[in-house]
Amino acid sequence: MIILGIESTAHTFGVGIVKDGKILANAKKTYTTETGGIIPMEAAKHHRENKEEIYFEALSAAGIKEEEIDAIAFSQGPGLAPCLLQGMHFAKELSEKLKKPVVPVNHCIAHLEIGRTTGAKDPVMLYVSGANTQIIAYASGKFRVFGETLDIGIGNFIDTFARYAGIGFPGGPKIEKLALEGKNLIRIPYKVKGMDIALSGILTNLRQKLESEKYNLSDLAFSLQENVFAMITEVSERALAHTGKKELLLGGGVACNKRLQEMCRIMCKERGAKFFCPENNLLQDNGSMIAYTGELLFKNGNFVPFKNIKNLDIAPRQRTDEVEIKYR
Numbered sequence: 001m002i003i004l005g006i007e008s009t010a011h012t013f014g015v016g017i018v019k020d021g022k023i024l025a026n027a028k029k030t031y032t033t034e035t036g037g038i039i040p041m042e043a044a045k046h047h048r049e050n051k052e053e054i055y056f057e058a059l060s061a062a063g064i065k066e067e068e069i070d071a072i073a074f075s076q077g078p079g080l081a082p083c084l085l086q087g088m089h090f091a092k093e094l095s096e097k098l099k100k101p102v103v104p105v106n107h108c109i110a111h112l113e114i115g116r117t118t119g120a121k122d123p124v125m126l127y128v129s130g131a132n133t134q135i136i137a138y139a140s141g142k143f144r145v146f147g148e149t150l151d152i153g154i155g156n157f158i159d160t161f162a163r164y165a166g167i168g169f170p171g172g173p174k175i176e177k178l179a180l181e182g183k184n185l186i187r188i189p190y191k192v193k194g195m196d197i198a199l200s201g202i203l204t205n206l207r208q209k210l211e212s213e214k215y216n217l218s219d220l221a222f223s224l225q226e227n228v229f230a231m232i233t234e235v236s237e238r239a240l241a242h243t244g245k246k247e248l249l250l251g252g253g254v255a256c257n258k259r260l261q262e263m264c265r266i267m268c269k270e271r272g273a274k275f276f277c278p279e280n281n282l283l284q285d286n287g288s289m290i291a292y293t294g295e296l297l298f299k300n301g302n303f304v305p306f307k308n309i310k311n312l313d314i315a316p317r318q319r320t321d322e323v324e325i326k327y328r
């Protein structure tokens, strides 16, 4: 069985191809900026202009013809509406052309399911991406959220700080690089509230420090990482203790960060848990995770036949713990 997956929730347009759980292609292109943040209409335009090229790149990487595709999965939400529409329209276009069904996929759940390729069986998942920061574990039919950010996602938090510093989007990799040169740990607020964290106050504090011009950017980047990554590692550890689970799995673009991986790895080692983290191409937004999750859904009968795709819509605000999981 061959499933095509389309990702378009935000900055990245991706097309992945999966055959029986194996990734055959993971083509993508990401909208970036030199200084400002992401503009939804501009990102949507980026997707529209690149979709055909990415699609054919994926087909050729997988070495298949489009007629061989059994179903077309797409990211239905959550995400930026103009971007989501590009992905859905493309999915419908292909569905009509190939007369194949469409599989709507929740983007966040795809970030988590792709972690299965690492060998994790029943993990606590730390999902840290642009818009989301959640500690999740699967229990009786749903992914349950044990803790989350009370305001903004950790990636958006880092990206906004980077925008204040004038270093462009995405900020994560640039902050990680700057942090390596940081030497002084600057005191900034540490905000863990039960199993949740809060980031907007820390962002204001960092902005004030930046504007005071008393601190160098590397030290701020270093302190940001040490502080905020310690907060999410602490909550992850508590989730492991509470659930009694013995595995931690990272997901989402921020999990590309080597320092965050190191902190989590040390925490797991100290409490005898196993640590899992997919490779960067599968952490950041990508079409493979949509195809992979699409296959799980398709095999379980969760798809829309091509004759009924008219009523299919996007779901910009769908939450991870709203979605019923019938295939596990």
Ligand SMILES: Nc1ncnc2c1ncn2[C@@H]1O[C@H](COP(=O)(O)OP(=O)(O)OP(=O)(O)O)[C@@H](O)[C@H]1O
Pocket (backbone or CB within 6 Å): 009, 010, 011, 078, 079, 107, 108, 111, 128, 129, 130, 131, 132, 153, 154, 155, 156, 158, 159, 170, 171, 172, 173, 176, 252, 253, 254, 255, 256, 257, 258, 283, 284, 285
């Ligand atoms: N090395 C890194 N260190 C920290 N953050 C990083 C790193 N690499 C990427 N990021 C951050 O990852 C985020 C993008 O991740 P991803 O593609 O999973 O998120 P998203 O799709 O924007 O959000 P969501 O999945 O919640 O809709 C950006 O905020 C980016 O700055």
Ligand SMILES: [Mg+2]
Pocket (backbone or CB within 6 Å): 107, 111, 129, 130, 252, 253, 284, 285
């Ligand atoms: Mg994402």
